[in-house]
Amino acid sequence: MKKKNAMNKHMQGMLAIFIAMFVALGSYLTYSMVTYGDEWFSTSYNPRISAARNIADAGSIYDRNGTRLAWSEGDKRQYAEDGDMRRAVSHIVGDVHGKSLGAENYFAKYLYGMDKGILDKLETGSRGADVYLTIDAELCRYIYNNMEYNGAVVVMNYQTGEILASVSAPTFDPSTLGEITPEDEEGSEYLNRVTQGRYPPGSTMKILTTAAALESGVTGMEIDCSGSAVIGGQKVTCPTDGGHGHVDFTSAFERSCNIYYAYLSVELGGSNMLATANQFGYNYEFKFPDFNMLKSNFEVSGESGDLAWAGIGQYTDLVTPMHNMLVSAGVANGGTVAQPNTLLDVRYGTSSIYDYSTAQFRSIMSAGTASTLAGLMRGTVDHGTATSADIDATTMNGKTGTAEFVENGQVKNHSWFVGYSQDASHPLAIAVILEGAGYGSRYATPLAGQVISKAVELGY
């Protein structure tokens, strides 16, 4: 009898283990579908999307003002008549072949009526819904026509999270897709650099380093910059001849002194810098509902030389233009970043089945830190490295960046600008990167000024 009881006890134990195993099955299945379901569904590997691509019944894609960007005529998908506009929005609109993932893929369930139940289909037929994007196609075309280098520009309303413009160059023409020969393809034109391009952030990283210093109260450092310094065995240089001379916390930011920030990063320490970077969304797997976006990278090695370079946006730092824009949107919005969205509305005929709502992505810094950074970024545009973004239309705040990279053994510079309009009636945040163009102050910054002027002119 005693033996039997022992056996029952063991059986009870195993029962508990089985219960745990099956609860794990159910939980994991639910978790992975809630977290990754939409992303997996919209991959180009899903044969359901191409099978459901009954082009004839597909809905149209419009920009926020009702400009038609993609529609079906018979069995053929048509794209905006205006060639420049068509190319400017090609990444955000995407294509039906799944070469570049855009609205055509991410919102396929609406466009092809895949969200419709059997009863809905009986009522409204099998035609899909029309999709309205948050972008302004006119602003995108303006940006595309003024980009003289490959790169990316993204503009967002930092209060609502609506992406107003997102342009990636080089681009492609969706209307000739499938007809172009391989020789015509440069190879990277299908890549949406805004969300899939990862670049060293260069001096735009100083926003992060400054935030880390402000949150730890390390703002009293002053140095004499001679143009170069050796930190942890690695030589850090400022591009200015003879250095910046005497710099303090404010002038180091406005004049973008690498040596000051290299010392500051080491002073703050690796774990402090890493914590701030994680808070900013580095090393984080973004799960935005409207599009996929690559992870940004920040790591520390324990070497002070590496940390010095990491603090000025080199070492292994990588960021997407969209993420860098979100950082400036956070400064603009008192430390809180709105979730970026590209889907504005979904309509069957005149009835809308989608409500745009503003969600918060995360808080990346305290309101106090954001306010101090705002002042520093204002100074940078007013009398620092970004004076070419000082426009009449609105009051700009920003930070330039010149990110070094090596191509074919030659050191080249990506030209960066991130910033925003501090005027609450024009709540615009922007990031510009021009690949291999040169100094940030000379190329990306004036373009950012032009783009924001145009956006204000268009009424944003």
Added chain:
Amino acid sequence: MILKRYGAGLILTFMILFLLTAMLLLSFQDGPFDGGVFLWGVILAAVIVLQYNILSAVFKHIDRITLLIADFLCIIGFVMLYRMNPEAGERQFMWIVVGNIAMVAALIIIKRVRDFGRANWWFMLLGILLLGITLVLSTSQLGANNWLKIGPFKFQPSEFVKVLFLIVTAYFLSTRQRKRDMWPYFLFTIACVGILVLSTDLGAALLFAGTFLIVFYVGTGNLGITLLSIGAFAGGAYASYYLFDHVKTRVEIWQDPWAAYEGKGYQIVQGLLAIASGGVLGTGLGNGMPTSIPVHETDYIFAAIAEEFGLIVAVALIAFYLVFIVRGILIAMDARAKFDKLLVFGSTCMLALQSFIIIGGVIKLIPLTGITMPFVSLGGSSMISSMMLLGIIEGVAQKNGELDEAELAEMGGGIE
């Protein structure tokens, strides 16, 4: 008692409604109403209603919930198979009928026998022979390595060896007290697992090894040998990771199936895409593309069901298996004879591990090892052996009930 019966009958009514509605929907799949399709639903409904009513009238102590869960799993498997390939559905119908006969046979046999006594030696010999012949023959016919062809019939011997293995396990653990008397059983287990590994039937090997570990521990309470065995199996698994390329590949594609999409990861990715495409409520029966999933009729039928019936039904299926397991273990705990206890417990464990291994593999919780989903996947061998395990569980449940009744009568009471 009356309430209990009424409750279970209500569940049966809903299951039949589900089956008939699904088949009605499928009969409109290709335009105008196709009565032939609906007729299959009516026939299967009749089979299940008859089975349930006859069994609960003749054997009034069987566990109705386990029976109904198995029936529902058969129904949803049949509907899904018929929707993907009517011919496969018709074959599965035949296997459900044959499986039911096997289940009743197992029930009656288990109710009557004590522990099969000397026959166990023949079972061991038969088990090794079946697995051995498959291994030898399969090396000559490349590819199909766990099938045996006899005339027009193709069957999977490992499915039947499962039942033999459980009986032998229960026999040795219930009749031998000393460990040194158990060596024939240890050798038998090692031989089974070894041959299965050599036949690259990793799913079955894992199933046998796992069941041995659990039942041995529960049966003997001998933590030492159990831990030693866990060590041996872990060592074997570790070694096979380096020895066999296919084991290594399995683990690699489990870690990142997307990277191997063009090759070995294809099946996992397609399974995940199918589940993701279904969403919470599913695309609806007939609206998805489950046939684009590789092996959608057997190993991957869970993904096909999840696509069209949705996450809710997929999670419900997992819950049904769990309820089945809980009932099975309660019956084992209630059994009087040690042999019965261990036989029911072993059968429940095997079904539990099998459903966990395949569902976990499909949803990428664990590395995928090809194995059928009990009661759901297409296939005669798998259906018959799962049904036999169900028959074993029900046979012991009936025995328990009869003994309860006798005890009550002895105490002067009776059943109201």
